Amino acid sequence: RKxxxxxxxxxxxxxxxxVAFNCTYSNSASxxxxxxxxxxxxxPKLLMSVYSSGNEDGRFTAQLNRASxxxxxxxxxxxxxxxxxxxxxxxxxAGGTSYGKLTFxxxxxxxxxx
Amino acid sequence: xxxxxxxxxxxxxxxxxxxxxxxxxxMNHEYMSWYRQDPGLGLRQIYYSxxxxxxxxxxxxxxxxxxxxxxxxxxxxxxxxxPNQTSLYFCASKKQGASYNxxxxxxxxxxxxx
Numbered sequence: 001r002k003x004x005x006x007x008x009x010x011x012x013x014x015x016x017x018x019v020a021f022n023c024t025y026s027n028s029a030s031x032x033x034x035x036x037x038x039x040x041x042x043x044p045k046l047l048m049s050v051y052s053s054g055n056e057d058g059r060f061t062a063q064l065n066r067a068s069x070x071x072x073x074x075x076x077x078x079x080x081x082x083x084x085x086x087x088x089x090x091x092x093x094a095g096g097t098s099y100g101k102l103t104f105x106x107x108x109x110x111x112x113x114x
Numbered sequence: 115x116x117x118x119x120x121x122x123x124x125x126x127x128x129x130x131x132x133x134x135x136x137x138x139x140x141m142n143h144e145y146m147s148w149y150r151q152d153p154g155l156g157l158r159q160i161y162y163s164x165x166x167x168x169x170x171x172x173x174x175x176x177x178x179x180x181x182x183x184x185x186x187x188x189x190x191x192x193x194x195x196x197p198n199q200t201s202l203y204f205c206a207s208k209k210q211g212a213s214y215n216x217x218x219x220x221x222x223x224x225x226x227x228x
Contacts, residue, residue, distance in 0.1 A: 041202075049216075
């Protein structure tokens with residue numbers, strides 16, 4: 001089983017739609033969680049961190065469920081510019097107090113069409 | 115401008131010819147890391163460094179070496195490249211001290227080994 005798993009999609013949605021992505025992780029010692037966005041052939045960029053209480057940034061809402069070991073990202077009122085690959089990222093404890101190991105899901109492809 | 119730079123951006127080489135991909139950051143970050151990205155496999159961590167002279171293996175370290183002699187630089191060395199190391203490589207850095215610090219990525223190096 002992969003340490004971090006995402007549905008690769010692709011998700012094709014019309015403008016204005018609401019779309020949700022899920023991500024599951026296997027290591028219960030995971031410490032911190034993120035969603036990154038990657039445009040075609042470009043570097044990943046942080047979209048938002050995911051906190052235990054859930055958090056929102058404009059049209060984006062992230063949730064964390066530690067008991068079930070999954071993370072979600074909800075995008076409301078999708079825009080054409082939201083088309084990208086969304087990467088779930090988990091920071092695992094790598095022995096002792098080291099938090100250096102980051103594991104990426106394979107990414108979920110989103111295409112928003114007119 | 116705060117950034118992570120990588121050189122070269124594109125490289126075509128032949129099997130067995132040693133090469134180095136440089137990575138430099140100007141944000142005084144303690145943590146630096148190398149990833150490779152392959153279709154269907156996502157981003158996988160090769161090596162990371164929590165500070166100067168401290169390096170650790172990620173998920174796929176075989177065939178790679180790194181060094182961290184200075185805080186700003188973290189070169190990736192392929193002593194004897196092979197075709198299975200053809201990939202898109204990203205360097206990243208982040209400030210240590212909090213598990214939710216953002217990781218900043220370089221623009222990527224596309225390597226082809228013939």
